């Protein structure tokens with residue numbers, strides 16, 4: 001009897017509590033009555049009332065920072081029915097013990113989502129869903145919200161769930177650091193509880209507090225420990241439920257238990273219905289689905305608002321007016337947005353250099369274009385100069401250089417390397433170091449220590465050098481890589497004070513051999529890190545901020561990648577805005593200062609042609625000394641590559657290597673020399689000795705003869721005779737060019753000794769090499785091997801008898817030995833040659849002229 005009486009008293013208490021709850025709700029609603037909906041007065045009053053009913057005023061609830069009461073159903077008591085409101089929003093969650101395969105649960109989840117979205121301002125709530133049990137069926141009625149971009153496609157597999165949780169955790173970390181005003185609420189709707197590991201991660205999210213701006217609506221979850229639920233004291237949870245496998249406890253969640261006829265609502269966190277933890281003492285009928293019309297109207301409103309505000313576009317990156325900003329203290333541009341807030345990045349004292357990482361296809365090129373156009377629109381060429389280096393096959397920077405289709409260029413661009421050679425990269429870095437030295441002098445002259453302190457009229461532009469796929473520059477452990485590392489280190493260390501800024505972008509920063517031991521010293525100078533998808537390597541190894549990023553987003557970190565200094569930024573797809581980019585480029589091009597010149601361009605895949613070469617066109621009779629042109633130097637200016645044939649001993653040119661390009665090189669050298677002589681002042685003697693060179697030599701002879709030059713064709717015997725003649729005191733026209741295709745093919749003939757004079761052809765050749773130049777005789781010879789050249793010269797002591805050398809496919813070790821140079825930076829490859837001038841100990845990587853006879 002006593003037990004019966006106690007139960008009755010308990011039931012009456014619960015009714016009273018329920019009534020108190022209903023009364024409180026009614027009072028709050030009443031208090032909100034007289035003020036106009038949405039008015040500041042009403043909002044203020046609601047805030048005074050604890051913000052509890054802000055949800056009643058559509059579009060005003062600050063759900064990303066505070067929980068708001070959201071209706072879940074209607075409670076029935078003997079005295080009548082009342083709405084049941086539970087707190088939902090940032091840091092306040094909902095758990096239901098049955099999953100959404102029970103239609104009542106699916107309907108409730110959808111109703112809560114729609115109410116939250118309705119209550120909050122457009123753009124303040126984003127919804128993601130997990131439904132592995134029913135493949136996303138629970139979300140189908142919300143399709144219009146998906147189309148409006150506020151509801152992501154549901155995760156229906158374990159992998160998708162993991163990715164979704166990665167993103168949710170990232171969201172939480174970003175929100176915790178963000179200004180509360182900029183937070184966006186992420187609602188994670190779980191239609192069916194995922195496996196234990198994912199469930200544990202969801203539970204962890206519920207413990208993250210309101211600052212994480214996450215709200216979890218978790219169906220199919222029963223708490224592991226009984227309690228907090230009416231009528232469940234000591235109850236057993238069904239096998240197979242999360243409870244059976246030890247469901248992790250949730251933080252700040254209202255627990256709902258769905259029975260056959262009604263639902264029991266547990267105590268909401270911080271606002272319990274009961275004093276004893278037994279929850280609301282009234283059965284609740286859950287709310288059903290929101291009407292289709294309501295969902296569509298909501299989706300339409302949100303989509304319209306999104307069009308206005310959320311998508312970050314290329315136009316968002318641009319300033320109101322062009323070229324109005326000063327680079328005195330640094331360069332700044334908008335990279336994209338974090339939430340709705342623009343994110344500015346800078347090249348200044350705090351972040352002088354940047355490191356950008358991202359796997360291929362992650363949007364690196366797009367991000368760099370966004371930055372470059374943003375800068376170019378803000379700063380005039382007098383404030384900003386760009387050096388752009390790309391080491392991959394691609395088109396990253398092609399749009400900045402003139403092409404036949406679009407002759408405009410970006411006036412800030414000074415040098416652009418497309419599919420660059422490492423040597424070109426090093427040449428650019430050398431030029432930058434020279435600039436650094438020049439600027440150090442300039443600063444000294446003005447008695448200041450920083451670029452910013454120079455008077456405006458003396459201040460040179462800041463130079464931003466972008467090196468895309470920079471790991472190529474450091475690849476291998478050779479002399480060139482070491483030079484590159486030294487230069488980068490120096491530029492990174494000193495650049496800050498002199499207005500030289502570096503952006504190193506790569507798929508990876510690991511595995512760069514040449515950096516061993518130096519990576520820290522170098523990358524320590526790069527405080528600004530941008531991690532794109534797959535670009536975790538630019539962040540601290542303990543910083544997970546870039547995990548699971550999607551294309552179009554990046555993590556920005558201004559503390560050299562240290563955890564906790566990350567901002568997730570969305571940036572626009574510059575490729576998709578190609579027309580806008582072109583329009584801006586044309587605008588900037590049209591505004592270029594008088595006297596602007598296009599950038600010098602290096603295209604690694606291109607073969608220059610003698611006939612098109614401006615240096616060739618500029619050659620004219622009377623040049624002294626004549627210059628044998630063979631191609632272009634791989635340097636910033638793309639200088640002509642050649643060799644001056646003056647009167648000093650040894651001024652001859654030896655092309656060495658088995659590559660057929662050797663014959664072509666001699667042809668170009670000869671044609672360029674012929675152009676520097678009026679007919680009759682030079683004779684050209686051709687000896688096509690290597691197989692397959694006859695046609696080329698005959699062709700060349702005909703061309704020269706047609707231009708009026710005396711020409712003669714020699715075989716090996718005639719060559720020996722001629723050498724004997726030239727070794728004597730024979731005089732001829734001003735100049736004699738002996739052009740031998742395959743000198744080594746004459747080795748046998750040259751070795752033979754004249755029985756009368758005891759002189760061999762080799763003796764005569766060596767005499768000509770030594771004394772010829774003084775008499776205007778120069779040998780242009782192709783040797784198909786270095787050893788053969790050395791033999792013909794008579795040993796290493798006579799190496800200086802030929803001072804001009806063009807190495808084709810000759811291994812670096814052999815060439816280094818021949819030249820007596822240790823650690824020669826040379827990698828033989830097709831389309832490149834190493835030009836050596838032994839007189840001034842100069843070597844230069846050259847792109848030799850291609851064979852235009854076979855070109856279209």
Ligand SMILES: Nc1ncnc2c1ncn2[C@@H]1O[C@H](COP(=O)(O)OP(=O)(O)OP(=O)(O)O)[C@@H](O)[C@H]1O
Nearest residue numbers: 359360361362363364365366551552571572573575
């Ligand atoms: N902000 C963005 N929004 C939408 N799509 C983007 C965005 N940025 C890049 N993309 C898309 O991603 C693809 C790859 O971009 P991008 O060419 O910049 O990659 P990448 O990292 O430079 O790749 P790779 O190294 O292979 O050249 C492109 O199709 C591009 O349109």
